[in-house]
Amino acid sequence: MSTRSTSMSTSMTTALIYTRVSSEEQAREGVSLDAQLGECRRYGAQHGWVVGPEYQDVLSGKRDDRPAYQALLAEVRRVRAMGQPVVVVVFRLDRLGRRILERVRCREELKTLGVPVHSVREGGEVSDLVSNVLAAVAEEEIRTLGERVSVAKQHIAEGGWYVGGRAPWGYRSRPATPEERAQGAPTMVLEADPVEMPWVQETFRRAATGETIQAVYRWIRLLPSDARGGRAMPYQAVRKLMASPIYIARPLHGNSDVLARPPARWPALVDDATWQRIREHVAQHRHVPRQASRRYLLAGFLRCHACGARMHGHMRHGVPRYRCTAARLGAEARIRACYCELRGEPLETMVREQIASVVDVAVTNVPELRAALDRAWAVLRTPATLQDELQERQRQHLLRAVEQARARLTKAAVLFADGDIDKPGYELLRDKARLDLDAATEALDRLQVVEPGIALPPLETVLAAAEGWGAAMREGDVAARREVLAALIDRVVPVRVGRGQYDVEVSWTPLGEGLRAVAVPSAGIPERSAA
Secondary structure (H helix, E strand, O other): OHHHHHHHHHHOOEEEEEEEEOHHHHHHHOOOHHHHHHHHHHHHHHOOOEEEEEEEEEOOOOOOOOHHHHHHHHHHHHHHHOOOOEEEEEOOHHHHOOOHHHHHHHHHHHHHHOOOEEEOOOOEOOOHHHHHHHHHHHHHHHHHHHHHHHHHHHHHHHOOOOOOOOOOOOEEEEEOOHHHHHOOOOOEEEEEOOOOHHHHHHHHHHHHOOOOHHHHHHHHHOOOOOOOOOOOOOHHHHHHHHHOHHHHOOOOOOOOOHHHOOOOOOOOOOOHHHHHHHHHHHHHHHHOOOOOOOOOOOOOOEEOOOOOOEEEEEEEOOEEEEEEOHHHHHHHOOOOOOOOEEEHHHHHHHHHHHHHHHHHHHOOOOHHHHHHHHHHHHHHOOOOOHHHHHHHHHHHHHHHHHHHHHHHHHHHHHHHHOOOOOHHHHHHHHHHHHHHHHHHHHHHHHOOOOOOOOOOOOHHHHHHHHHHHHHHHHHOOHHHHHHHHHHHEEEEEEEEEEOOEEEEEEEEOHHHHHHHHHHHHHHOOOHHHEO
16 A cells, blocks of 8 residues: 555656746736746646746746756756656746747757646647747747837937936936926936935046046945945946946947037936046056056056067166066967066166157257247148048048938838838839949948048147156156156167167157157157157
8 A cells, every 4th residue: 555655656747837037028018927827836736736846037038048947957857867757837838938949959858858848828738830830939029029129229229318227326217207208218217316426426536536446446345335236346347337428428329439429318427527537547547557666667668579568667686677577468478488677777768868859859949940840740730631631522422422322211111111102112212222322332442541640739738748748857756757658658669789788669659759750850860769
């Protein structure tokens, strides 16, 4: 009797229930996880199955890496390896996923294991044909849904509203007013969070006054959880935050010049000047990494003549030297075994002399030389040739032709959709616009792109600053000299001229190159330093 009872208990079928929603589906169709779970439990009870583990995902059916879905398959394999009967129960077959390839693969695996799949809404088990058709329909439905959602999000973003999930740090979501909804707003819009906003503004203030992003990150990590809105705020999130146009009320996408984008419909937490100052600090840091000690003039500028890696400064027996950083870069280094090391004083002296010679000539008060500088600087700030101007005009003309052809394509599609033209008429307009679009695009590809000229400031502005540069190079400390180097040079490469003897090759910034272009012909400065 005992043996018979054990045999009956082990032969009972276990029902593994899987339910899933994505946030969009739950909001659109109102099919909650609880509703699915209740239906599946009742279905299993009606068939006399033992309800086993239940698995739930709140993820898109396009993802095959859903944790609960993968756990369900792992449990099926484990139970069947033990020889016990099992069945998978879902509310609808599309709950298993919306990718037809994964649906077919999953179905074939379950068939091989002898595990049937029962769908409550489809009436139980379905044939392979019906299952594959339903899978194709589900995949097509999610594709068209994705297109509709993308169009809706684009429309909302073009209206100046925030499109995203969780509100950024410093903001919170509130229901849109009827007036805002009439203007195209989504159901929830952004407003400043009174608790988090002061901390965000302090974050930007610290970065704008010269603190490194690393220092700001460490400060944020020490804030109370309420100030951070419960966010973990890792370093990469802080870097992204400091560059986000959201905080100056600009859209995430658009013109490459963020400040030229139209203002958005949420409040700015930071003014444009502060945000731009931070971006300039970050750009300057990429050009010349800051050094904590401020003892080495060429740190960040000097490149190894052997492998091209940066060289960092250090003291050796009381003498400043520069050593290649390639050994620190590991696999990223071009030559991993480079340990080049050079004495610092001769290199620094040569760089200071080259810069001082250019600056001293630029600030001279000799009237004839000043007039020559004015003329040379004016040439640098104007287009090089008339051909460049003509080419730029042609490029602008072709760009207008492209936009006009695209507009004609759109207009033809609207006329066809509204029934104002028939299909042959639409195809005629479409083909003509496509020919014009292709011709203009090909002409643009063949046209050599006109490189923008150097954005040089007025000469008087530069000369006024250059007077301070000369004093800094002669009498200033390392920090002041590095500010001059950052404005005028991009990098310095040592050139070996003999045993233990080196010259330097300087690559100048556009501003430095502009000063050299007016100073070298005027004073006969050797051009060996240009690179």
